[in-house]
Amino acid sequence: MTAAPPLPSRNATASSGPGRRSLARFRKNPVGVTAAAIVGLLFLVALVTGIGACFGVYFPYDPNATNLAQKLRAPDAAHWLGTDNLGRDVLSRLLNGSYISLTVGFIAVAVSLSIGVAVGAVSGYLGGWVDNVLMRIVDAILCFPTFFLILTAVALLGPSIINIIVIIGLVSWTGTARLVRAEFLTLRESEYVRAARTLGQRSPAIIFRHILPNAAAPIIVTAVIGIPDAILTEAGLSFLGFGVQPPQATWGNIISDGKTYFLDAWWLIVFPGLAIFVAALSFYLAGDALRQAAESRSERK
Amino acid sequence: MVTFIIRRLLISTVLLFLISVVSFFIITLTPGSPYPWGELNPKISPQVKEAFKKKFHLDRPLYEQYWLNMKGLFSGTLTSIKDDRPVLDRIGERLPATVRLNVLAIVISLTFGLLLGVYAARHAGTLPDLLTSILAFVFIALPGFWVSNLIVIGLVKFTDAPILGTQTYGTDFPNLVSLWLDQFWHLALPAMVLSIGGIAVQSRYIRASMLETLREDYIRTARAKGLGDDVIFYKHALRNSIRPLITGIGGLLPALIGGSVIIETIFAYPGLGRLGYEAVLERDYPTLVALNFIVAALVLLGNLISDLLYAVVDPRVRLE
Numbered sequence: 001m002t003a004a005p006p007l008p009s010r011n012a013t014a015s016s017g018p019g020r021r022s023l024a025r026f027r028k029n030p031v032g033v034t035a036a037a038i039v040g041l042l043f044l045v046a047l048v049t050g051i052g053a054c055f056g057v058y059f060p061y062d063p064n065a066t067n068l069a070q071k072l073r074a075p076d077a078a079h080w081l082g083t084d085n086l087g088r089d090v091l092s093r094l095l096n097g098s099y100i101s102l103t104v105g106f107i108a109v110a111v112s113l114s115i116g117v118a119v120g121a122v123s124g125y126l127g128g129w130v131d132n133v134l135m136r137i138v139d140a141i142l143c144f145p146t147f148f149l150i151l152t153a154v155a156l157l158g159p160s161i162i163n164i165i166v167i168i169g170l171v172s173w174t175g176t177a178r179l180v181r182a183e184f185l186t187l188r189e190s191e192y193v194r195a196a197r198t199l200g201q202r203s204p205a206i207i208f209r210h211i212l213p214n215a216a217a218p219i220i221v222t223a224v225i226g227i228p229d230a231i232l233t234e235a236g237l238s239f240l241g242f243g244v245q246p247p248q249a250t251w252g253n254i255i256s257d258g259k260t261y262f263l264d265a266w267w268l269i270v271f272p273g274l275a276i277f278v279a280a281l282s283f284y285l286a287g288d289a290l291r292q293a294a295e296s297r298s299e300r301k
Numbered sequence: 302m303v304t305f306i307i308r309r310l311l312i313s314t315v316l317l318f319l320i321s322v323v324s325f326f327i328i329t330l331t332p333g334s335p336y337p338w339g340e341l342n343p344k345i346s347p348q349v350k351e352a353f354k355k356k357f358h359l360d361r362p363l364y365e366q367y368w369l370n371m372k373g374l375f376s377g378t379l380t381s382i383k384d385d386r387p388v389l390d391r392i393g394e395r396l397p398a399t400v401r402l403n404v405l406a407i408v409i410s411l412t413f414g415l416l417l418g419v420y421a422a423r424h425a426g427t428l429p430d431l432l433t434s435i436l437a438f439v440f441i442a443l444p445g446f447w448v449s450n451l452i453v454i455g456l457v458k459f460t461d462a463p464i465l466g467t468q469t470y471g472t473d474f475p476n477l478v479s480l481w482l483d484q485f486w487h488l489a490l491p492a493m494v495l496s497i498g499g500i501a502v503q504s505r506y507i508r509a510s511m512l513e514t515l516r517e518d519y520i521r522t523a524r525a526k527g528l529g530d531d532v533i534f535y536k537h538a539l540r541n542s543i544r545p546l547i548t549g550i551g552g553l554l555p556a557l558i559g560g561s562v563i564i565e566t567i568f569a570y571p572g573l574g575r576l577g578y579e580a581v582l583e584r585d586y587p588t589l590v591a592l593n594f595i596v597a598a599l600v601l602l603g604n605l606i607s608d609l610l611y612a613v614v615d616p617r618v619r620l621e
Contacts, residue, residue: 139316144596151577152327152328235446269454
């Protein structure tokens with residue numbers, strides 16, 4: 001007998017049967033498809049404005065160009081969403097802020113996902129005292145009021161975009177860790193993992209090539225739902241003045257700067273708030289539709 | 302039961318120790334200093350600086366500072382850098398307001414979450430279910446600070462309703478009832494905004510829990526007996542589905558205290574969240590250390606109580 005036949009790899013599971021069926025179910029969900037389309041659109045806007053900002057190209061105006069003669073103008077043909085107290089165009093600032101929000105969302109989730117998956121996988125796969133110690137650490141972190149912890153750390157370390165991303169990532173991995181651990185606890189007892197172990201596969205190979213791809217669906221869903229959480233947290237920090245610092249526009253700090261003038265200029269609060277709300281809602285609805293699509297797959301099994 | 306409580310208390314003590322160490326080092330190791338003057342301010346004589354450092358033990362090594370802070374916290378002698386008052390007094394006078402706010406927010410979250418979740422589960426798979434699901438996500442996605450700002454400013458602009466603080470200042474209340482009414486009105490808005498997210502999360506839990514219960518064998522038995530849908534749903538399934546809510550309460554606490562930092566700031570509500578926010582701004586280390594410790598202790602206690610409650614309502618759960 002030659003070497004053991006390769007077991008189904010990550011690619012095989014993702015491109016064939018169940019994965020594709022989940023995707024087909026997702027396409028039949030109108031709410032999910034609409035939400036995903038809005039997410040895609042936001043992504044495109046953020047990408048285009050982000051790249052444009054690198055080359056100094058802005059639409060429709062330079063988001064940081066002040067013009068005191070034009071300050072606090074109500075929405076009109078020249079300034080679709082009005083101008084703020086320094087005469088800066090609100091639409092330009094909203095568009096310019098979009099890539100900050102999405103960057104914070106995506107990278108913070110990437111950080112929290114890496115930690116969460118690593119801790120959950122080790123904890124669930126090894127079990128025993130390692131599991132015990134790691135889960136008590138998770139318990140301890142869950143005792144902190146998360147937002148307050150983030151606020152303390154950001155305020156004391158200084159509110160740069162990197163600090164904000166890393167700190168949000170560092171405090172929000174506990175949910176992922178618990179979820180991945182639970183998946184690993186069940187999957188490590190399954191037939192195919194035992195088979196892999198009997199064939200002499202090493203633990204890292206079993207964890208990454210065999211168990212992880214099968215736990216992918218819930219992990220992807222947590223990631224999609226984690227993005228709006230991070231976006232909302234960043235907006236909250238910006239609102240308190242501890243977010244990404246001015247003059248860089250973010251959705252949160254446009255509201256924060258605008259609240260002083262709100263009685264005269266409703267557009268300074270209403271539009272950026274709507275942007276945060278629509279972005280967060282689309283991610284949540286898309287994530288929930290993905291969850292449903294993945295779940296009906298496991299139910300059928 | 303007794304051994305369970307003792308074991309949990311021991312574990313909680315260890316956790317609390319770890320939390321206090323970590324939060325102490327997060328607070329003190331970060332750059333910046335708590336001095337009320339600029340580090341290089343020439344007008345402050347070195348003697349005054351030394352005396353200040355000595356008073357708050359800032360001249361000692363960190364591990365000693367930790368020990369002195371903790372000792373001060375437990376003996377009640379730890380004072381705030383800002384106004385030199387004992388931190389326990391500062392926290393104590395804010396605690397009732399926070400407890401009132403959070404308890405009301407939890408009650409609102411549970412009540413409306415339950416109603417919404419049960420309604421969605423009863424109509425599972427139909428349009429009303431879809432709409433309530435979307436509504437739940439709308440609630441989660443609404444940024445609390447945005448909503449509360451819109452409410453505050455809308456009320457200021459269109460009514461003369463008093464909304465800031467815990468009661469209307471400068472008013473003499475003829476009797477206790479009118480004072481309570483006034484306080485309740487001041488409490489209601491922040492509590493409502495604070496519970497928006499909680500309502501949504503609870504309704505999703507309840508819905509999932511109901512649908513899971515409806516797949517149980519005893520539900521099939523009840524159906525086979527010929528019981529009506531409503532009886533099965535409200536009498537058999539509902540009672541067994543609301544138990545997970547109780548464990549949810551413990552988890553709600555830290556989120557509410559965290560969320561109330563923003564809400565309390567907007568509504569100028571003198572609770573622990575705002576105290577913490579002010580202490581962060583002022584780098585008031587003793588207050589921050591004490592606050593983190595007390596909040597963590599409250600959360601651990603809340604978790605313990607919700608576990609015990611869970612065992613009381615569900616005799617199948619064995620505490621070991």
